[in-house]
Amino acid sequence: MENLLIIILVLMIIAALAAIHAKDLISAVIAQGFVGYGLVICFFLLKAPELALVQIVLETVTLIIILAVIYDSSMKEIGEPIGKRDIVTYSLSFVLVALFLYYFNKAIVGLNPFGEHTLRMSEMYVKEVLELTGSANLVKGVLWDFRGLDTLGEATVLFTAAMSVLVILRISGKKHQLTKK
Amino acid sequence: MEGMSIIVKKIVQLISALIFVFGMYSAIHGHINPGGGFAGGVLLSGAFILLIIAYGLDYFKLKQQTEATSIFESLSILIALLIAFSGLFAGSLYFFNNYFPAGTPGSLISGGLIPIYNVLIGVKVAATLSTIFFALIIYKEEIRR
Numbered sequence: 178m179e180n181l182l183i184i185i186l187v188l189m190i191i192a193a194l195a196a197i198h199a200k201d202l203i204s205a206v207i208a209q210g211f212v213g214y215g216l217v218i219c220f221f222l223l224k225a226p227e228l229a230l231v232q233i234v235l236e237t238v239t240l241i242i243i244l245a246v247i248y249d250s251s252m253k254e255i256g257e258p259i260g261k262r263d264i265v266t267y268s269l270s271f272v273l274v275a276l277f278l279y280y281f282n283k284a285i286v287g288l289n290p291f292g293e294h295t296l297r298m299s300e301m302y303v304k305e306v307l308e309l310t311g312s313a314n315l316v317k318g319v320l321w322d323f324r325g326l327d328t329l330g331e332a333t334v335l336f337t338a339a340m341s342v343l344v345i346l347r348i349s350g351k352k353h354q355l356t357k358k
Numbered sequence: 359m360e361g362m363s364i365i366v367k368k369i370v371q372l373i374s375a376l377i378f379v380f381g382m383y384s385a386i387h388g389h390i391n392p393g394g395g396f397a398g399g400v401l402l403s404g405a406f407i408l409l410i411i412a413y414g415l416d417y418f419k420l421k422q423q424t425e426a427t428s429i430f431e432s433l434s435i436l437i438a439l440l441i442a443f444s445g446l447f448a449g450s451l452y453f454f455n456n457y458f459p460a461g462t463p464g465s466l467i468s469g470g471l472i473p474i475y476n477v478l479i480g481v482k483v484a485a486t487l488s489t490i491f492f493a494l495i496i497y498k499e500e501i502r503r
Contacts (some may be wrong), residue, residue, distance in 0.1 A: 226392040230384075234400045241407060307366065311460025312389040312469035320394075322473045325442060325454030328475075332435055332482060339431060339486040340471065343424075346497040353501055 178222055179291060185222075189215040200254055202247050227316045241244050361414030362445060370412040374379045379404040385480030388393040389469040395476040399483025408487050414500060431485035 189212050196208035213236035220229035289295055302319055312318035320328050361367065378401075384391070385398030410418060445455025461468035 182359075227394070230392050231397045233395050234404065238400055238404050238407065238487065241404075241411070245411065246494075253393070266500045307463050309460075310456055310469055310472060311463050312472045313463045314389050314391065314394070316392075316475065317389045317394050317472055318469065322454065322456050322470075328479075329439075329442070329454075332438070332479060335486045336431065336435060338359070339428070339489045342490045342493050343428065346493045347424075351410065351500070 182222060185215050185218055197338050202254055203244075205254070206240065206243055206247060209243075210236065213240070227314070234303060360364075361417065362412050366412050369371075370408050374405040374408050377401055377408070381405065381480070381484070384475055386473065387466070388476035388480075389472045390464060390466070395479030396483055398476075399480040399485075400487060402480065402484035403487035403491070407491055410491070410495065415495060424489060424496065427485040427489045427492065431482055431489060434478045434482040434485065438475060438482070441474065 192208045192211040192215070196212070198203045199205040199208060213232065217229050217233045217236070220226075220232060267344065303322065306312065306315045306318040306322075310318040310322045312322075381398045381401030381404075383398075384393035384401060385395050388394030388398065424470035441455050445453060445457060448455060448457040456470040456472070460470055463469075467473070
């Protein structure tokens, strides 16, 4: 299973690079969809149907919204030639990637092998969720009982996003209509 | 936004109701099956987004619907917060206290307050995503006119 995961992850990285560099924006969106649905396959392989369901639904809705935006704005990417300033950016990013890989390699030496975990808290959750909350779905028991404040924060993020979209778009749209009259 | 062809309209008519029912099922049975409020809410809003994309903007009166969805969004998260606060006054004193009886695990009425939270967060997510989509579409129409 590890080899399958590695293949899917490498394909996902390639698709992400293709999404950045594609000239046609629709092919970029398709490549981005490959990244999302590859993540769904990874979640299924790691036995996490809860996350896979949320990911597959959200991925579909966001793809529909992005496609609707692309059909209305422009299909081609506006390319800019590489200038002198970009050379500094590229070299800096290579240095940062090398530093990140070095410290990442140092950090994973002390970890357990793949598939074995050492979290004492999660063992307690798995043993006692059914008894304490009565919820057959362990994930929902953790989300809405032990970790209720985390879920509340998640809901707050969504609420803030909707409010900011309403504030920016509705007010400027109304102003635009008023000035035209 | 113009509507699409008759084939797309017919297929969307058949499919969006199924998506809506599956979203409600996923939100209500969230404490038994995989799914839950978040996935169910996204499915509910996805049914509406499909309908709007297929039928165009003029078929629905969208300006009244943004107000309705933003009211529903605020109401559902407010009720969830009030239920969470009510845990402070019932039994032991902490936030998100699950003070309802647990029931038999696996049946529909079990898990104390968890199904109620699931349904509320489902309504909230559906209303939020629909609000964002409606706001985007109405803005575009207003710019174009």
